[in-house]
Structures are given as structure tokens and as C-alpha cells.
Amino acid sequence: MSWVNEANWDRIARVVLGLVLLYLGWSGVVGGSLGTVLKVLGFVPLLTGLIGWCPLYSLLKFRTN
Amino acid sequence: MPCCAMEPALKRVEKEFAGRVDLLRIDADQSPELLSSLRIFGIPTLVVYHGGREVARQTGAQNEAGIHRLFEAALAGQLTGPAPLSPVERTVRLVAGLGLIGLGLTLSGGWVWIGLGALVSFLAVYDRCPIWRAVTSWLKGRLANRPVLEVKTYNQSCAGNLSARQCPLHLRCPLARNRLQHPESRALVRSLPPAPPPDSQWRRKCGTLRGLL
Numbered sequence: 408m409s410w411v412n413e414a415n416w417d418r419i420a421r422v423v424l425g426l427v428l429l430y431l432g433w434s435g436v437v438g439g440s441l442g443t444v445l446k447v448l449g450f451v452p453l454l455t456g457l458i459g460w461c462p463l464y465s466l467l468k469f470r471t472n
Numbered sequence: 473m474p475c476c477a478m479e480p481a482l483k484r485v486e487k488e489f490a491g492r493v494d495l496l497r498i499d500a501d502q503s504p505e506l507l508s509s510l511r512i513f514g515i516p517t518l519v520v521y522h523g524g525r526e527v528a529r530q531t532g533a534q535n536e537a538g539i540h541r542l543f544e545a546a547l548a549g550q551l552t553g554p555a556p557l558s559p560v561e562r563t564v565r566l567v568a569g570l571g572l573i574g575l576g577l578t579l580s581g582g583w584v585w586i587g588l589g590a591l592v593s594f595l596a597v598y599d600r601c602p603i604w605r606a607v608t609s610w611l612k613g614r615l616a617n618r619p620v621l622e623v624k625t626y627n628q629s630c631a632g633n634l635s636a637r638q639c640p641l642h643l644r645c646p647l648a649r650n651r652l653q654h655p656e657s658r659a660l661v662r663s664l665p666p667a668p669p670p671d672s673q674w675r676r677k678c679g680t681l682r683g684l685l
Binding site: 419429433453456457 | 560567
């Protein structure tokens with residue numbers, strides 16, 4: 408698919424990173440305002456890894472695949 | 473919806489497959505409603521029909537070898553529908569889904585996470601699920617029996633100056649003919665007088681669809 412701009416390794420790394428951030432945020436390992444940020448921020452790499460398209464890459468006309 | 477970059481390659485392949493493959497070009501700027509009805513969101517897009525059914529769709533510029541392979545595969549009956557998920561795609565979805573389920577199991581009240589994980593995991597294998605296949609084929613059958621949109625769309629493309637009965641284009645368009653599955657549409661076509669031979673006037677009016685003839 409031409410709109411995919413992430414390599415396979417990039418996608419898997421994003422999914423794993425997203426899951427780790429979500430775990431840290433939602434499990435309470437990281438508390439306070441940083442924990443709240445992680446609760447939301449974790450979804451970003453998870454979703455971009457799942458769909459294989461990064462809007463930031465598109466803006467910067469960059470791709471890893 | 474070929475773009476200028478693909479046009480030379482398309483012309484060469486079209487010449488090679490003349491008589492075996494009908495190549496129809498649609499101008500995206502002048503026929504937005506047709507693109508919408510075909511659910512095309514990127515340009516250029518190459519949609520392959522075989523036996524009245526869409527068997528492949530490729531978005532993005534293709535080189536001559538790619539188009540050649542696509543046509544050969546379509547003629548050999550090797551294309552039967554959308555491409556299956558790649559192993560990497562499945563892996564990514566499974567990792568994410570199982571990770572979310574694991575997250576749900578470690579968190580108190582994590583049913584939402586487990587549900588989300590189950591959904592993402594299912595997306596990794598949905599194309600192999602017999603229940604999913606049965607439901608989607610039933611839905612496609614229901615949608616195929618809708619009154620034909622393409623006929624209306626093609627008529628609308630004729631600059632609005634030709635009525636349904638006057639415009640001969642829709643009777644000549646394989647895409648429209650292939651979708652004439654609804655009894656009302658078939659009855660409409662049967663009731664139409666024979667299409668008049670194309671003249672320069674309607675050729676000009678339907679200029680955007682010249683490639684269909």
C-alpha cells in the first residue's frame with residue numbers, strides 16, 4: 408500500500424513502545440502529570456504502528472520503508 | 473484513474489493486451505461522483521474487474537512490469553479479490569492485540585483493554601474467519617442488489633445536458649453493465665431505445681469519459 412510510510416521494524420517498535428508507555432501510565436508505575444501524559448501518549452505510537460502510517464513522516468516527507 | 477506518469481506505460485501495456493483487456497480511464501477532476509461511488513480515494517488507482525467483479529485494486533504509480541503482471545494475473549484468473557494480509561501485518565496486529573489483552577489482565581478493571589485487544593487480534597485473522605466471510609459476502613450481496621449508482625453517475629457526467637434516455641454512454645460502459653444486477657435497473661435498460669451512434673456533440677459533452685469508447 409502506497410500510503411504506508413513505516414518499515415516493518417518501525418511498526419513493531421512503535422507497537423511495543425506504545426504498549427510499554429500505556430502500561431507505565433495506566434498501571435500507576437509512573438504517577439502524577441507524567442503518568443497522565445503517558446496514558447494518552449502511548450496511544451500515538453500504538454496507532455501509528457498499527458496502521459503503518461505516521462503523519463509526522465508525511466509532513467517531513469520522510470519514510471523508513 | 474491513471475496519472476500522467478503512468479500514461480506511457482499504460483499505453484504500451486494496453487497495446488500489448490489489446491482485445492483481451494479493456495482499459496478505461498476516468499478523469500478524477502471531472503468525475504468526482506464516480507470516484508466516490510467506486511470508493512477511490514487515491515490517484516492514480518488501478519481497479520481490475522474480471523467477470524463483472526473487482527478482483528484487484530492498486531493505488532500509486534505502477535511501472536510497466538507491474539501493470540503487465542497485474543493484467544496477466546487477472547487474465548489467468550489468479551486474482552480473486554483483495555490481497556490477503558501480509559505476515560508482517562498479521563504479526564503487528566497480533567502483537568498489539570495480545571499486548572492490550574496482557575495490559576487488561578494486569579490492570580484492575582481492565583475489561584476495556586481486553587475487549588480492545590480482542591478486537592485488534594481479530595483484525596489479524598479476520599480474513600480467515602468463516603463467520604466473517606459469510607457475513608461480508610451476505611452484505612456484499614445485499615449491496616449489489618441496490619439500484620445501480622453508476623448508471624446515474626455516468627449520466628450525470630454528461631455535463632447535465634443529456635437525460636438518461638438520451639445518453640448512450642451508460643449502455644456502452646462495461647462498469648455500468650456489470651453492475652446492472654437490480655431488477656429495476658435491468659428493466660430500465662430494457663425499456664431504453666437502442667443507443668444512437670455516438671456523434672461529435674455528445675462525444676464533446678462526455679469528453680471526460682472518451683476513454684470508455
